[in-house]
Amino acid sequence: MRVCVAECSVEYSGRLDAHLPRAIRLVMVKADGSVLIHADGGSYKPLNWMAPPCTLSERAPDEDEVAGEVERVWEVRQTKTGDMLRISIHEMISESTYDLGVDPGLVKDGVEKHLQALLADSLEGVLGMGWRLVRREYPTPVGPVDLLAIDPEGIHVAIEVKRRGEIDGVEQLTRYLELLRRDPRLADIRGMFAAQEIKPQARTLAEDRGIACVVLDYDAMRGMDDPDSRLF
Structure with missing residues (x-):
């Protein structure tokens, strides 16, 4: 799992267009390819996300993005629908990668x-x-x-x-x-x-x-x- 705390802005385009203005957020990239963007609130639900199957690519910002002080751009494309999640990284505050291994799954009590x-x-x-x-x-x-x-x-x-x-x-x-x-x-x-x-x-x-x-x-x-x- 890749865990990043970054100042970022986000654009989602596809069946539904959505925008997250520049702010500090938690970005998670899981081993299954899913990408989730969290704020410091809202319980477990991310502000925006892309579910697998999808691909993530990173690129340098173009001229317009440089003017907006963007360091890197992550583009996450949904393989089946073509929907795009574009994350503009203004500042990477923290970044770590962990191998969590195979999860045994949730064992419910009282079922x-x-x-x-x-x-x-x-x-x-x-x-x-x-x-x-x-x-x-x-x-x-x-x-x-x-x-x-x-x-x-x-x-x-x-x-x-x-x-x-x-x-x-x-x-x-x-x-x-x-x-x-x-x-x-x-x-x-x-x-x-x-x-x-x-x-x-x-x-x-x-x-x-x-x-x-x-x-x-x-x-x-x-x-x-x-x-x-x-x-x-």
């Missing part, structure tokens, strides 16, 4: 897969004594339902696990239930919609269809929070 695994391992702790897991990822013709369990009364329950419970998740579980009930062994199967947060509309729809709703406490499920020790 649906983690919630599913935790719930599968702690059915009795979350839902009460007498619950038993049949299997995870129980297959249906339109995809697997997250958990198939048996409640204390011996009735099968299809459990769909979401991080955020919305109407689409209820519709998904409804389709699973309709198909699972075609199996004589699962004709009386019930549904349960489990999520860290369940939207009011989703809860209303689920309850109207006879689907139970359970809000999951992720920290408590992984032993990092003791509800009994809370003051409120």
Whole structure:
């Protein structure tokens, strides 16, 4: 990665024309060829950028640019669209190049897969004594339902696990239930919609269809929070 702090002005031409007047900014050139121009604000979003595939070339300023006290000109061209990002460097304040190597990628905590695994391992702790897991990822013709369990009364329950419970998740579980009930062994199967947060509309729809709703406490499920020790 090439990281530059420079006083620069920027012109973008193509499907949309844009201009950044002369100011000190951070310019990043990544190994994939992308170029990003940041100000000291605006969170993670750059002021302007060029996404790959693109090529970067550097040249000396022409006569008009010399008059404007330009040291170097970077031209970044988008290979597919021909859009051009022209960065006029008035003063290079700092420039460094780093080899960051291969990034392992973002590992998210609390995603649906983690919630599913935790719930599968702690059915009795979350839902009460007498619950038993049949299997995870129980297959249906339109995809697997997250958990198939048996409640204390011996009735099968299809459990769909979401991080955020919305109407689409209820519709998904409804389709699973309709198909699972075609199996004589699962004709009386019930549904349960489990999520860290369940939207009011989703809860209303689920309850109207006879689907139970359970809000999951992720920290408590992984032993990092003791509800009994809370003051409120």
